[in-house]
Amino acid sequence: MTDKQFQWGNNKRYNDFPSLFKRRFSERIQKISIDAGFTCPNRDGTKGVGGCTYCNNNSFNPAYCSPKKTVTEQIALGIDFFNAKYKAQRYLAYFQAYSNTYGTLDHLKxxxxxxLSHEKVVGLVIGTRPDCVSDALLVYLEGLAKDYYISMEYGVESLNNDALKAINRGHTYQEAEKTIIRTSGRGIHIGAHLVNGLPCDTPQMMLEHAISLSNLPIDTLKMHQLQILNHTTMAKEYEVNPEKFHLFEMEEYLDFVVDVIERINPEVSLERFINQAPKGWLIAPKWGIKNFEFVAKLDKKLVERDAWQGKFFKKIP
Incomplete structure (x- = not known):
């Protein structure tokens, strides 16, 4: 199967996101993370306090991100940061920290x-929760999508409402599904995010979550293993009751990811498989591996198992 040309146009064994971008854009595209000072309804008391139990935004926000700086200033700093590595390229403004649709429509606009007013920015990537998206906002983004690349990244996290409750998420899976369907058909790229290993989720359930989600009108799936991070509520829970969590060993997770790849919709692009917490933040599991090293192991495992995306996929009616 190594020389097989798959339906996504190359011989890689899964529909990878970088290849999707190369097909869409004629030049290199880089995301620039922006912290626009948002919060979440499970932080400000609307639906709860404390946020998601596993969340510590400081563990993934780049150094140039700060709500004390304007959006324009953060874009300029991000471009300076990436220009040291790459020259001629365009950028997507990635509104990443917390829930980036949680505000009035006028403020969001x-x-x-x-x-988008920056000459090198060709689109937006907006990370948010499925319960913070109004119909009016979707109509507005639909208009922007006629001229720009617009992507909504929805934190679904799990399809199990018990798991969502256990992490203080503050919304149900049913809300996520409805919002994904409301977003579809508008020219907006739809991304979904899953965390594998949450309390109340078993590996079999996690596999079924990815399969079910890939049957919805999403374009991209991000997933990663649960990591216990310092300075989180989950860190305290893990210290008291570690057996409550299913923390994957790396080889186990590799096989799990291959199982997912074989069974999900081949039309869905895969953007991420693991998370990498900065040094000093991670409590467990400590794999000691970088993203590109995991991907290399995954490619090898796919060959060993003669596996490819959608090999066993069955459309859910």
Whole structure:
């Protein structure tokens, strides 16, 4: 199967996101993370306090990100940061920290349009929760999508409401499914995010979550292993009751990811498989591996198992 040309146009054994971008854009595209000072309804008391039990945004926000800086300033700093590595390229403004649709429509329009006003920015990637997206916002983004690349990244995390409750998520899976369907058909790229290893989720359930989600009108799937991070509620829970969590060993997770790849919709692009917490933040599991090293192991495992995306996929009616 190594020389097989798959339906996504190359001989890679899964529909990878970088190849999707190369097909869509004629030049290199880089995301620039932006912290626009948002919060979440499970932080500000609307639906709860404390946020998701596993969350520590400081563990993945780049150094140039700060809500003390304007969107324009963060874009300029991000471009300077990436220009040291790559020259001629365009950028996507990635509103990443917390829930980036959690505000009035007027405020959202102002910050999104500020980002798009930069001559090198060709689109937006907006990370948010499925319970923070109004129909009015979707109509507005549908309009932007006629001229720009617009992507909504929805934190689904799990399809198991018991798991969502256990992490203080504050919304149900049913809300996520409805919002994904409401977003579809508008020219907006739809991404979904899963965390593998949450309390109340078993490996078999996690596999079924990915399969079910890939049957929805999503374009991209991100997933990663649960990591216990310092300075989180989950860190305290893990210290008291570690057996409550299914923390994957790396080889186990590799096989799990291959199982997922074989069974999900081949039309869905895969963007991420693991998370890498910065040194000093991670409590467990400590794999000691970088993203590109995991991907190399995954490619090898796919060959060993003669596996490819959608090999066993069955459309759910």
């Amino acid at each position: 102002r910050i999104y349009e500020e980002a």
